[in-house]
Amino acid sequence: MPRYKTTTEALKIISSKEQIRNFGVIAHVDHGKTTTSDSLLAAAGMLSPTVAGQALALDYMELEQKRQMTIKAANVTLYYEYEGKSYVFNMIDTPGHIDFTGKVTRSLRALDGAVVVVDAVEGVMTQTETVLRQALDERVRPVLYINKIDRLIKELRLSSERMQAWLTNIINDVNQLINIYAEPEYKDKFKVNIANDSVAFGSSKDRWGFTLNMAKRAGMGFKEVYDSYTAGHMDDLISKFPLHEAILSMVIKHIPPPHVAQRYRIPKIWKGDPNSEVYKAMVECDDNGPTVMMVTNVVVDPQAGPVAVGRLFSGTVRDGDLFYLVNAKRQERVQSVSMFMGPFREMVGYLPAGNVPALLGLQHAASGETLSSIKDVAPFESIKYVSEPVVTIAIEPKNPRDLPKLIETLQNMHTEDPNLVVTINQETGETLLSGMGVLHLEIATTLIQDAGIDIITSKPLINYRETITAKAGPVMSKSPNKHNKVFIRVEPLSEQVINLIITGQINENMDEKQIAKALRDSGWDADEAKGVAAIDERGNIFVDQTKGVQFLQESMDSLRSGFTDSMTNGPLAYEYVRGAKVVLHHFVPHEDPAHRTYAQLMPASRRAILGAMLLARPTLLEPILAIEVKGVQDIIGPAIGVITSKRGKVINITQKEVFTVLQGEIPAAETFDLSESMRGATAGKAVWNTSFKGWAPVPSSILSQIIGSIRKRKGLPPDVPKPEEFIDED
Numbered sequence: 001m002p003r004y005k006t007t008t009e010a011l012k013i014i015s016s017k018e019q020i021r022n023f024g025v026i027a028h029v030d031h032g033k034t035t036t037s038d039s040l041l042a043a044a045g046m047l048s049p050t051v052a053g054q055a056l057a058l059d060y061m062e063l064e065q066k067r068q069m070t071i072k073a074a075n076v077t078l079y080y081e082y083e084g085k086s087y088v089f090n091m092i093d094t095p096g097h098i099d100f101t102g103k104v105t106r107s108l109r110a111l112d113g114a115v116v117v118v119d120a121v122e123g124v125m126t127q128t129e130t131v132l133r134q135a136l137d138e139r140v141r142p143v144l145y146i147n148k149i150d151r152l153i154k155e156l157r158l159s160s161e162r163m164q165a166w167l168t169n170i171i172n173d174v175n176q177l178i179n180i181y182a183e184p185e186y187k188d189k190f191k192v193n194i195a196n197d198s199v200a201f202g203s204s205k206d207r208w209g210f211t212l213n214m215a216k217r218a219g220m221g222f223k224e225v226y227d228s229y230t231a232g233h234m235d236d237l238i239s240k241f242p243l244h245e246a247i248l249s250m251v252i253k254h255i256p257p258p259h260v261a262q263r264y265r266i267p268k269i270w271k272g273d274p275n276s277e278v279y280k281a282m283v284e285c286d287d288n289g290p291t292v293m294m295v296t297n298v299v300v301d302p303q304a305g306p307v308a309v310g311r312l313f314s315g316t317v318r319d320g321d322l323f324y325l326v327n328a329k330r331q332e333r334v335q336s337v338s339m340f341m342g343p344f345r346e347m348v349g350y351l352p353a354g355n356v357p358a359l360l361g362l363q364h365a366a367s368g369e370t371l372s373s374i375k376d377v378a379p380f381e382s383i384k385y386v387s388e389p390v391v392t393i394a395i396e397p398k399n400p401r402d403l404p405k406l407i408e409t410l411q412n413m414h415t416e417d418p419n420l421v422v423t424i425n426q427e428t429g430e431t432l433l434s435g436m437g438v439l440h441l442e443i444a445t446t447l448i449q450d451a452g453i454d455i456i457t458s459k460p461l462i463n464y465r466e467t468i469t470a471k472a473g474p475v476m477s478k479s480p481n482k483h484n485k486v487f488i489r490v491e492p493l494s495e496q497v498i499n500l501i502i503t504g505q506i507n508e509n510m511d512e513k514q515i516a517k518a519l520r521d522s523g524w525d526a527d528e529a530k531g532v533a534a535i536d537e538r539g540n541i542f543v544d545q546t547k548g549v550q551f552l553q554e555s556m557d558s559l560r561s562g563f564t565d566s567m568t569n570g571p572l573a574y575e576y577v578r579g580a581k582v583v584l585h586h587f588v589p590h591e592d593p594a595h596r597t598y599a600q601l602m603p604a605s606r607r608a609i610l611g612a613m614l615l616a617r618p619t620l621l622e623p624i625l626a627i628e629v630k631g632v633q634d635i636i637g638p639a640i641g642v643i644t645s646k647r648g649k650v651i652n653i654t655q656k657e658v659f660t661v662l663q664g665e666i667p668a669a670e671t672f673d674l675s676e677s678m679r680g681a682t683a684g685k686a687v688w689n690t691s692f693k694g695w696a697p698v699p700s701s702i703l704s705q706i707i708g709s710i711r712k713r714k715g716l717p718p719d720v721p722k723p724e725e726f727i728d729e730d
Helices: 007-011 033-043 062-067 098-109 126-137 149-154 160-181 184-190 212-218 222-231 235-240 243-254 258-269 277-284 400-416 438-450 495-502 512-521 552-568 598-615 633-645 674-682 700-713
Strands: 020-027 074-082 085-093 113-119 141-147 199-203 208-210 292-301 305-314 316-318 322-325 330-333 336-341 344-347 350-352 358-360 370-372 391-397 421-424 431-435 455-457 465-468 472-478 485-492 532-536 540-544 580-588 618-631 649-656 659-667 687-697
Touching: 020 098, 020 126, 020 243, 020 258, 033 141, 033 243, 074 243, 085 243, 098 292, 113 126, 113 160, 113 243, 126 141, 126 160, 126 687, 141 160, 141 184, 141 243, 149 160, 149 199, 149 222, 160 184, 160 222, 199 243, 208 212, 208 243, 212 243, 222 235, 258 277, 277 292, 277 305, 292 358, 336 350, 391 400, 391 438, 400 421, 400 431, 400 438, 431 438, 438 455, 465 485, 472 580, 472 598, 485 598, 495 540, 512 532, 532 552, 540 552, 552 580, 552 598, 580 598, 618 633, 618 700, 633 649, 633 659, 633 674, 659 687
Parallel strands: 020 085, 020 113, 074 336, 113 141, 141 199, 540 580
Antiparallel strands: 074 085, 199 208, 292 305, 292 370, 305 358, 316 350, 322 330, 322 370, 336 344, 336 358, 391 431, 391 455, 421 431, 465 618, 472 485, 485 580, 532 540, 618 659, 618 687, 649 659
């Protein structure tokens, strides 16, 4: 095994771009990511080889060790010698459970390649597809490691010949996903192949793995693997096929160094001026160019404060450097530059472009922030999440004096994980915590309790959306003083435009021309596309279609506030609105500015919008989860029964060798006891998972009941207001 090198020795080669690799380990939950990472740590001398496979060293939180589940994305820098050459690997072990998929998305921005780990028995599952799609969207190059080969022998009892056919099907499944999700010019480049060593096979638990070239050199193959397990002789496999060599040789050979990867990744993830000095420096990964870094994760150190971790695309960051925080619109100074080694930070003083620094001292850096040594740099394109928070709990401390500590803890948790959303209900004073699923919130509340705060939580609540299904208006509402008139019409937005807004491809940081072009490309009228006055990130848009109105510009902020408020508190149940186009049709202001203040115009705008929405056949949308169930044929019937009993439906059933795969969908509101129901119906034999799929109208048979229960919970009057309560007569 290569001898361990100190951080000082590793620093000697970090300026040599050819010797740097930035990669992550991504997979479905329980497919063996962290166990695989153990072997890589052992190869770098950071972990004893005797415990690799069981230590779960990068699951350094006590909660992760207890649950045998990766929750946080762990960074580690490895030094490794291969074929006489030294390399530095910046590696991130990412979560696999769908509730933590936001952490995967952010991690990928810092990486150039990903080791996709797939369980040999379970094969490609829904979350495998999700994380691979995320990687391809970031132009992160995949290599494939098929883990748990021992299960094919011990559980399925496959011969060596059948093992090879089985594994070929998994490789074909992965390449089919690459063919679907990769951009045209990368489909063939990014596909994995046994022949070129971009595929490895092994068992992370047993600490062995090989590529085709390793097998040829050793004169061994699947027959010898089969014989080793049936005879119980594993030492030969481990000595001839060290797992770290299989993984790291794939990474070295197929994942490009940063100066190569940035040439094709920067045009995808940064939309600034391609003729600028900054763009050229990032494309070349220039150590001497302007310092530009994208923050992909913020870890709150209890003693030192927030630590901003991310990818340095150009320049060199040093202790004491002054940075512009582009999104936060402020300047802050770096106290110290470090590298993350699992839970520990090694202070290094400086790091050049192409690396993943951990910066102490940036109090206002958040995930997604762009850091720059020069002013007025375009921010990085917003990170797109494949899901959004759909479950909420109310949370309060048992002891009222712990409230400030609870608020601080929640703020720190949101800083580390932006997918945990904290809101305060202004009317009830409730603190609400929203997450990606029940597990996400369960982990969050456990972390709060671990911080020494006793809390009381409500039962999980589903986050609904309000929408409109028809056109309505124009309608008119007057300001409270009756001196201003606002005319509004509304109509549903197309799903195409909603998705462009939610994924950040249309956002308020874009200039008018960029927004107008994106909308014209989506089928909008050119004149209407030029009039966008506000964009709500949940998928709503405010358009100004007035002509020659006096005092409009100075009144627009107040009118926009009415739009923002009505999109936050819809007319049916004060839920967020999704998919509404709100058009300012006409505006009649009073000549005296004393009569057209915010206190007059904001309520007029809000009332007109809500009145128009109530005429546009409003309804509730509920979150729908995709569900995938795998198991032997006998469990599929009971699984179908569970799904259909919970308002779900089956979409597809396929047979894969000895397993049957069921794909369906189920409302999130019906999943709180899904685990118990599925285990009971299938005697615990089903392997299943869920992931956010989209929004769908609540069935009319239960719509009024759900609206009533939400209004009661929020302390609203029991009946939905009438349009006439918001609309005035001329």
